[in-house]
Amino acid sequence: MKKPSKKERNYLPPREASRGNDKFYNSTTWRSFRKKQLIQQRIKDLVTARMLYKNNTSISLYDYNTWLSTEHPLCVHCLQDDNIRKGNTLDHIHSRSTGGADIDPSNVQWLCENHHAVKSQSERGT
Ligand SMILES: [Zn+2]
Numbered sequence: 001m002k003k004p005s006k007k008e009r010n011y012l013p014p015r016e017a018s019r020g021n022d023k024f025y026n027s028t029t030w031r032s033f034r035k036k037q038l039i040q041q042r043i044k045d046l047v048t049a050r051m052l053y054k055n056n057t058s059i060s061l062y063d064y065n066t067w068l069s070t071e072h073p074l075c076v077h078c079l080q081d082d083n084i085r086k087g088n089t090l091d092h093i094h095s096r097s098t099g100g101a102d103i104d105p106s107n108v109q110w111l112c113e114n115h116h117a118v119k120s121q122s123e124r125g126t
Contacts, residue, residue, distance in 0.1 A: 024096070029103060033103050037090055037105065037108060038073060038090070041073035042071065042073045044073075045073045048074060048079070049064065049067060049074060052082065052084065053084065056082055059083070063083070067086055070088075072086035072110070073110040074086070074087055075087035075110060075111050076110060077111060078112055078115065085112045086112060087109075087111050087112055087115075089110070089111050089112075089116040091108065091111045091116055091119060092108055093107050093108065093109055094107055
C-alpha cells in the first residue's frame with residue numbers, strides 16, 4: 001500500500017482527525033452551533049480570564065497573552081486549576097454515543113487538546 005504523502009496525512013486538522021469519520025462534526029448544523037458557542041463563550045471568558053489573571057499571581061503574563069492572541073474560549077478543566085489555556089474542542093459533556101444531546105448549549109464545554117484526549121480515552125474505556 002502506498003504511504004500517504006505528508007500533505008495527505010496533514011489534510012485533517014487534529015481536532016477533526018481525533019473524531020474519526022463522524023459526519024456529524026462536519027455537518028452545517030454542528031459547525032454553526034460550534035461557531036455560535038465559540039463567540040458567546042469567548043466574550044464571557046475575556047472577563048473571566050482578566051479577573052483570574054489580575055487576582056492570581058500564579059498565572060504568567062505569557063500564558064495570559066498567549067490565550068488573548070487566540071480566538072478561543074478557555075478550557076474549563078484548566079480553569080478549575082487556575083490555568084489559562086485555550087479550549088479549542090467543543091466537547092459533549094454527556095457523550096453522544098451514550099445518548100447525550102447533539103445540539104444543546106447545556107451539554108457542551110470547551111476543552112484543550114490534552115483534556116479532550118483524556119476525556120475521550122476514558123469514555124472509550126481504554
Ligand atoms: Zn485543559
